[in-house]
Amino acid sequence: MTKRDWTTAGAGGEPLLRALAGLPGSVLTSFLLTLADLRARERSPADVLRQWEVDTFTGLAAVDLRRLLRAELRLLDAAAGFEAVELAPLAPLATCAAVGPTSQNKIVTTMRGTEVVSDSTNVLALECARRLRRDPHTPVRLATCQRVVRAQEVPRRPGYAHHFKLFSLATAGRQTRDHGFLVDALVEHVRTLLRGFDQLTQEGFTFGRRSVRLLATTARNAVADRIAEQLAPVVDLARRPLDHDYYDGLRFIIEIEAPDGSVVPIADGGAFDWVARLAANRRLVFVASGLGTQLVVLLFGGSASLQSRK
Template identity: 40%
Template sequence: MEDQLLARVARAAGVADLVSVLADRLTPTDLQSLMLAVYAVRADRVSPADLLASYERNRFASPSAADPQLLARFDAAAFGLLGELGYGGVELSPVSPLGTVAAVTEVSQHKVLTTGRNSEVLADSTNVLALESAARRRDLLRRDPRNRDRVRLCASHRLVRGQFFDRPGMLPHFRLLALTTAGRDEGSFRFETTALTEQLDAHLRLLAEGRRQGLLIDRVRVSVTDLSQGIRREALASVLDRLAARHPVVGFAFDDEREQGRGYYEDACFFIHATTADGDELLITDGGFTDWTQRLLSNAKERLLTSGAGTERLITRFAPES
């Protein structure tokens, strides 16, 4: 279907190899200049009436139904808590370099909102925090090639996804609270178990904070998936045991049936689900280990744990009815 569409566009433009010309023969700067000129001409043709009509039908432009005061209140408390736990807050740019997602994952560029300036609107803040983590780790490694200092970062950001969501009320943009922990291999899976314990503990504390703010969060459960063919099973079990002692009302278990995230994460990944007062169990947090900083720094000793909590889902689905 896509090939047929591109063939039709090439015929309409009168250039048989249009995609190749634009992608390979033009420099990024020249392509950017061309796209800016095209969109400038198109923008000049938009009337105020056209603009209003476009605003009302453009799914990317629709405002969120979330209460901004509740989001801001939760974010403020979250940054305070995460700061105490050693995570440095980062206010991310709305855009990142072209290829931020595709260069380190197998996610299609079609799921990203690409701009006309060789950049893309943030689709996953963990990718950008990975870039920031890699930059900070690179500076540490320049001073000491065996540096083991951990870089813990967090960001709350509104993300935009390009794919179509067919569920009622689902928008292509939403707020996510992302955490990353970057460091160096410490042997015996020590970095991984410590980072995983810290991040899961942080996310569970955030849910407890949500309860203190009045969110009607009923049951919470954590499921960890061992992606190591059992090699890391004992170490991962010790993480769950430690967390169960700290959070006795939370359920902890392995999920060996999970398919989502295989090939995206390595060693281990996790979900955190929470149940509403009406009994609906919703996925709130997704996380796992990736090789992104290894690839960004060309250093197999680097380690990275990423996770993201859907704070907008939390606020909208667990808030008491007014």
């Protein structure tokens, strides 16, 4: 029996898909925009409201905005050594898929050759590559808070949705002797995130025991040893092997005990080869990390209120 492809079934099949893919970009964009206009004209106000009520890609965020903004300001204060930047909600098409094992099907693609940002660290990698191509000798340190959208299945629990806020850090520059730049950058990210939790306690957040899992490939074990040596005095640290090809040999995960006693992996980061590939310079190092601020407010913010659809 021939397997039916749901992406083309009933719409002309593979030949039509290939014909559309082969159109010049401007022609395809015009076609898709015209199609969207026709479909929009067929929708009634009731249709729009119905989608707003049930579509998890739309609607209100799960936290109070004032509470969320205060938390983000505290995190940015903790990252005083990073330049704070505001990113656009859109990024070039394949911002994630071109440099990592990410399927475009998990990303909201627009009809204008762009995509809705699904991971701020990938966009920060673009900006780091742009700057380092102009001046490869000046390291780049960037921080941002951004609402991102991911087109993948989400847990059926309060506070989880296709869109959420991320606090992200990115560091890029030329590798130095004995991987010194990489070691310093990764240590700085972990220390900055831990300092951010200290800042949040001044806003009434309550955190339980904190710990860090440091994962490394065999080739990166010596580098991980040096990172662990610097972090062990300030936080409980465990070493683990890394077998995930999304990272360039090093990854860290910050875990915090929640009020209900569960242990939550609340932040993670590591080394990536994205900037080296984007700038076509193998000597460039890129370290990025992310923290789900929306989840932090919900789990550790105490008086944070959860928005609900009725």
